[in-house]
Amino acid sequence: MINSSSDNVKKLNSINRRMFITGSLKFFIMIGIVSRLFFLQVKENKKYLTLSDKNRIREWKLAPVRGEFHDYFGNVIAGNFEAYQLHVIPEQVEDFRYVIYRLKDLLELSDNEFKKVLKKKNEIKPWETLIVSDNLSWQKFSKINNHLYDLNGVKPVISISRNYPFKENFTHLIGYVSQANQDDIESTQAIKKNFVPGLKVGKIGLEKTFEEKLIGTNDIERYEVNAYGRRISQLEFQKGEKGKTLRLTIDTEVQKLANELLKDKAGSICVMDIYTGAVIAMHSSPSFDPNLFVFGISQDDWQLIRNDPMKPLVNKTLQGNYSPGSTIKPIVALSALENGIVNTSFTVRCTGKTEMYGQTYHCWKKKGHGYVSLRNAMKQSCDTYFYEVARKLGVDKLSETAKKFGLGEKVFGDLFDIEKKGLIPNTQWKKNALGKGWLLGETIITGIGQGYIQTTPIQLCLMTAQIANGGYKIYPHLIVDDKVKDQPIDKFTPLYKNSKNIKIVQDAIFGSTNEVMGTSYRSRIDNPKYQFAGKTGTAQVKKITEEERELDLKTFQIPYEQRDHALYVAFGPYKNPRYALSVIVEHGGNGSTTAAPMATKLFKLIIDRHKIRESLGNKKYLEI
Amino acid sequence: MYQHTRLTTNRFGFFQKFRNFDYILLICILLLGFISLATMYSTDGGEVKFHTKSHFTKLAVFTLMMLVMSFINIKYWFSIGYLAYVAVVGLLVGTYLFGITSSGSQRWINLYFINLQPSELMKIFIIVCLAKFFHRMKLENVNSIYTILTSLIIILLPMGLVIVQPDLGTAVLIAISGIAVLWFAGINYKYFIYTILGFIISLPFVIAFLKPYQKLRVLTFLNPDKDPLGAGYQIIQSKIAVGSGGIFGKGFLKGTQSYLEFLPEKHTDFIFTLFSEEFGFVGSAILLVIYAIIIYRIVAIGASSRSYFAKIFCYSFGAAIFVFITINMSMVLGLLPIVGSPLPIMSYGGSSMLATMIGFGIVMSARVHNQQMIA
Numbered sequence: 001m002i003n004s005s006s007d008n009v010k011k012l013n014s015i016n017r018r019m020f021i022t023g024s025l026k027f028f029i030m031i032g033i034v035s036r037l038f039f040l041q042v043k044e045n046k047k048y049l050t051l052s053d054k055n056r057i058r059e060w061k062l063a064p065v066r067g068e069f070h071d072y073f074g075n076v077i078a079g080n081f082e083a084y085q086l087h088v089i090p091e092q093v094e095d096f097r098y099v100i101y102r103l104k105d106l107l108e109l110s111d112n113e114f115k116k117v118l119k120k121k122n123e124i125k126p127w128e129t130l131i132v133s134d135n136l137s138w139q140k141f142s143k144i145n146n147h148l149y150d151l152n153g154v155k156p157v158i159s160i161s162r163n164y165p166f167k168e169n170f171t172h173l174i175g176y177v178s179q180a181n182q183d184d185i186e187s188t189q190a191i192k193k194n195f196v197p198g199l200k201v202g203k204i205g206l207e208k209t210f211e212e213k214l215i216g217t218n219d220i221e222r223y224e225v226n227a228y229g230r231r232i233s234q235l236e237f238q239k240g241e242k243g244k245t246l247r248l249t250i251d252t253e254v255q256k257l258a259n260e261l262l263k264d265k266a267g268s269i270c271v272m273d274i275y276t277g278a279v280i281a282m283h284s285s286p287s288f289d290p291n292l293f294v295f296g297i298s299q300d301d302w303q304l305i306r307n308d309p310m311k312p313l314v315n316k317t318l319q320g321n322y323s324p325g326s327t328i329k330p331i332v333a334l335s336a337l338e339n340g341i342v343n344t345s346f347t348v349r350c351t352g353k354t355e356m357y358g359q360t361y362h363c364w365k366k367k368g369h370g371y372v373s374l375r376n377a378m379k380q381s382c383d384t385y386f387y388e389v390a391r392k393l394g395v396d397k398l399s400e401t402a403k404k405f406g407l408g409e410k411v412f413g414d415l416f417d418i419e420k421k422g423l424i425p426n427t428q429w430k431k432n433a434l435g436k437g438w439l440l441g442e443t444i445i446t447g448i449g450q451g452y453i454q455t456t457p458i459q460l461c462l463m464t465a466q467i468a469n470g471g472y473k474i475y476p477h478l479i480v481d482d483k484v485k486d487q488p489i490d491k492f493t494p495l496y497k498n499s500k501n502i503k504i505v506q507d508a509i510f511g512s513t514n515e516v517m518g519t520s521y522r523s524r525i526d527n528p529k530y531q532f533a534g535k536t537g538t539a540q541v542k543k544i545t546e547e548e549r550e551l552d553l554k555t556f557q558i559p560y561e562q563r564d565h566a567l568y569v570a571f572g573p574y575k576n577p578r579y580a581l582s583v584i585v586e587h588g589g590n591g592s593t594t595a596a597p598m599a600t601k602l603f604k605l606i607i608d609r610h611k612i613r614e615s616l617g618n619k620k621y622l623e624i
Numbered sequence: 625m626y627q628h629t630r631l632t633t634n635r636f637g638f639f640q641k642f643r644n645f646d647y648i649l650l651i652c653i654l655l656l657g658f659i660s661l662a663t664m665y666s667t668d669g670g671e672v673k674f675h676t677k678s679h680f681t682k683l684a685v686f687t688l689m690m691l692v693m694s695f696i697n698i699k700y701w702f703s704i705g706y707l708a709y710v711a712v713v714g715l716l717v718g719t720y721l722f723g724i725t726s727s728g729s730q731r732w733i734n735l736y737f738i739n740l741q742p743s744e745l746m747k748i749f750i751i752v753c754l755a756k757f758f759h760r761m762k763l764e765n766v767n768s769i770y771t772i773l774t775s776l777i778i779i780l781l782p783m784g785l786v787i788v789q790p791d792l793g794t795a796v797l798i799a800i801s802g803i804a805v806l807w808f809a810g811i812n813y814k815y816f817i818y819t820i821l822g823f824i825i826s827l828p829f830v831i832a833f834l835k836p837y838q839k840l841r842v843l844t845f846l847n848p849d850k851d852p853l854g855a856g857y858q859i860i861q862s863k864i865a866v867g868s869g870g871i872f873g874k875g876f877l878k879g880t881q882s883y884l885e886f887l888p889e890k891h892t893d894f895i896f897t898l899f900s901e902e903f904g905f906v907g908s909a910i911l912l913v914i915y916a917i918i919i920y921r922i923v924a925i926g927a928s929s930r931s932y933f934a935k936i937f938c939y940s941f942g943a944a945i946f947v948f949i950t951i952n953m954s955m956v957l958g959l960l961p962i963v964g965s966p967l968p969i970m971s972y973g974g975s976s977m978l979a980t981m982i983g984f985g986i987v988m989s990a991r992v993h994n995q996q997m998i999a
Contacts, residue, residue, distance in 0.1 A: 007762050007763055008932070010763050011763050011810065011932060012932075012935075014763060014810040015808050015809075015810065015932075015935060015936065015939065016927075018807060018808050018810070018939075019808065019923065019926075019927070019939050022807070022808075022939070022943055023923065026919070026943075026946050029946075029950055030912065030916060032959075033912065033950065033953050033954065033957070033959075034909060034912060036954075036957045036959060037866070037900070037905055037908050037909070037912075037957065038905060040863060040866050040867040040957060041866060041867060041869050041870055041871065041900070041904060041905040041908070042870070042871055042905055044867050045867060045868070045869075045870045045871070047867065048863065048864050048865075048866070048867025048868040049867070049868045049870065051864045051867070051868065052864050052865065052867075052868035052880060052881055053868075055861075055864065055880075055881065055884070055886050056880045056881075056884050056886070224880075224884065225884065226884035226885045226886070227861075227884060227885040227886040228885065232884060
């Protein structure tokens with residue numbers, strides 16, 4: 001008993017000692033757990049709170065609503081429509097293969113389209129939105145909506161998309177939008193800020209230039225989502241702002257006519273208000289349907305556009321460098337008058353050709369014009385006269401006047417990055433650019449708009465406008481609201497030394513259209529309401545050899561690429577001029593037969609529209 | 625003599641037993657039960673649904689059972705020690721043979737009225753069994769080879785049966801329960817030190833023998849951010865939930881992590897995460913204090929017990945409960961790799977609660993009969 005009890009005491013001592021050790025250990029471990037809790041919940045609370053919000057709150061940015069383009073009369077020329085789209089975020093789909101094959105069946109995707117979707121999927125990050133289809137028909141869209149229970153992670157989206165109701169009419173002016181690529185995102189801050197997968201941004205034309213104004217801001221939806229990405233409740237909806245709507249100076253009716261006139265031809269038509277500089281129409285032909293690009297152009301369509309020999313992708317109005325041909329003659333005449341080289345009574349005898357510096361220069365009329373004064377020379381477009389005038393004038397003085405009137409520099413400044421400057425040559429230029437001295441023979445052909453000289457159709461239109469308005473500087477523009485603030489102060493500064501000289505040139509151009517023997521006499525309109533004055537031009541695209549000159553082929557007998565460009569510049573109504581235009585038909589043959597008749601049709605419409613345009617402007621003025 | 629008179633006068637009358645009750649422990653257990661019910665209600669999304677109802681039923685039945693158990697003399701619990709152990713081993717064998725397979729392991733046995741997880745019961749009955757084994761042993765015999773080998777067999781047999789289920793977590797917890805008894809029984813310190821050293825040295829080899837998913841768990845624990853959507857998901861989400869709770873928590877029924885189903889296993893192993901998210905640091909600390917009081921009371925009851933069996937059982941049970949709590953919390957707080965271990969009383973799961981309540985019942989019985997000697 002004693003033994004046992006002493007053993008008991010020992011046992012008790014042992015167990016109590018060990019209990020004490022255990023108790024202490026428990027105490028420290030407990031402190032450890034509490035401090036861990038403290039660390040997580042108090043010290044690191046912010047971090048985990050953020051993580052928890054990141055878990056539960058998901059933000060959806062919706063594509064912003066793009067600003068529209070309206071013409072002068074408020075017609076929508078680039079608008080928006082609701083497109084039905086299908087988005088999938090691969091990361092949020094449990095069984096991507098199943099879902100995608102299911103979609104393939106439901107949407108009846110072809111193997112090719114399906115491959116494209118899979119390829120796209122491989123290119124994006126798993127948490128980025130994969131756009132399976134960007135423009136579904138309503139039938140398919142509702143079909144998908146009915147099968148949503150089976151398509152976990154698929155999001156049917158109604159998105160606003162671009163629409164160009166006038167199709168090819170405004171393509172070169174407005175441009176088109178298409179899916180933003182990496183370059184777009186990096187180059188434009190506004191795109192980067194508002195980017196959502198499938199965002200369409202301007203690729204060319206005004207759509208590109210005014211991207212920052214047009215793009216608007218995203219709608220932002222914040223949802224509470226559960227672990228499977230299912231939206232539980234909407235926490236917030238931030239309405240984005242629609243992009244700015246831009247009103248253009250363009251008259252759709254005139255633009256449409258321009259398109260019609262140039263149908264199946266390559267060329268350009270621009271029409272401009274000679275006082276305000278407002279561009280009424282600006283068309284480059286052939287054009288293409290910009291709607292094709294909005295959802296990505298198909299390979300076939302693209303090849304068709306790209307390989308068209310008439311080059312629809314080139315905006316000929318701004319990018320086309322053409323020899324102005326005889327349309328430069330008003331400037332040559334004006335320059336000669338201004339510099340006192342010639343006066344109205346100065347005459348030259350035209351025999352059909354003239355020999356200068358051991359070279360023969362031909363007039364377009366083989367038989368010659370006989371003795372011609374400035375007015376007659378302009379009227380009949382006598383080359384010999386202008387050879388002589390140019391020789392006496394010299395290229396440097398000519399280029400000075402030409403530059404004053406807007407040739408040789410960009411008409412729209414920074415508005416279009418594709419715009420070409422053209423080329424107004426002078427002796428200095430040749431030395432710098434080609435490292436050679438100027439030859440006098442080059443001056444002579446410059447006098448009839450051949451040789452180095454190159455102008456764009458819009459430059460010719462501006463030149464004509466500035467002659468028509470009495471010789472005052474104007475700044476062409478396309479956007480109505482920018483009219484006031486963007487116009488530099490030197491607007492309407494006189495470009496002449498003596499306003500009489502302008503009158504002389506205007507009168508000579510009048511003769512060219514409205515008098516017998518005038519080059520565009522056949523295209524005249526006798527009604528003074530529509531009566532206009534214009535100068536034809538025929539620009540050679542290659543040097544005509546002596547044999548060819550002997551053959552004297554008709555236009556249709558010459559291969560297309562070797563035919564002359566047909567040009568026409570004009571302004572009207574003559575009594576009280578208001579509009580100027582330039583017409584260029586590539587390889588159109590002859591200015592007077594191809595280009596001038598278009599001007600007749602244009603002026604009829606332009607002047608009819610003028611009253612409506614004016615009344616709209618006045619009404620607006622009164623309303624303010 | 626004084627003792628003798630005490631013994632004879634104390635007849636363990638019914639009202640005397642009531643007076644002997646440890647009310648603090650009882651209140652704490654009931655409080656814990658109430659908290660667990662509220663938390664379960666929250667996991668059901670603020671509605672009384674299956675989990676809440678089922679948890680409530682179990683809680684009520686097992687608490688009642690605990691109270692009934694406490695009126696039964698501690699002598700009786702001593703006497704059934706081996707029998708219970710053998711019975712549970714039998715159940716484990718039964719589980720191995722005809723068990724119900726669920727999520728990859730065969731842990732449950734269908735007893736017609738209840739699906740039981742015998743491995744959970746083993747956590748308690750191994751203590752009862754070993755406590756009985758050491759009860760009458762002289763201290764000098766404790767460190768004999770025979771004793772050590774026998775006790776090791778008693779521990780390893782059920783462990784092996786649980787590992788094959790496979791359920792490493794519960795096997796480890798059973799081992800810990802057993803080792804706790806060995807520790808209090810007075811097995812030489814050096815054995816513990818050798819075991820720990822041996823374990824550390826053999827750890828790389830043990831890992832090599834682990835199943836791929838277990839290996840992944842260990843690796844994930846070491847670097848949960850490696851695969852945040854895969855293996856690391858549970859632990860990352862759990863830490864986010866706890867951390868975002870802050871000082872006062874997000875509020876009852878407002879735990880977004882669990883409500884939006886970011887939390888895995890929120891009814892069972894990760895119940896503390898949900899509680900902690902909704903009640904914050906303060907709530908978690910209060911819960912810990914309740915657990916601490918419970919453990920303290922268990923130990924105190926052990927200290928005041930006259931019989932060695934009651935003492936060693938209480939101490940070991942207290943230590944085991946403490947370890948269960950610690951392991952579960954450390955796991956959800958990212959201090960330990962994920963092992964399946966429920967939080968006593970709080971977690972959903974009948975077997976675990978049954979086992980814990982049996983433990984409490986025996987402790988309570990020890991308290992009520994604290995003057996009872998066991999020959």
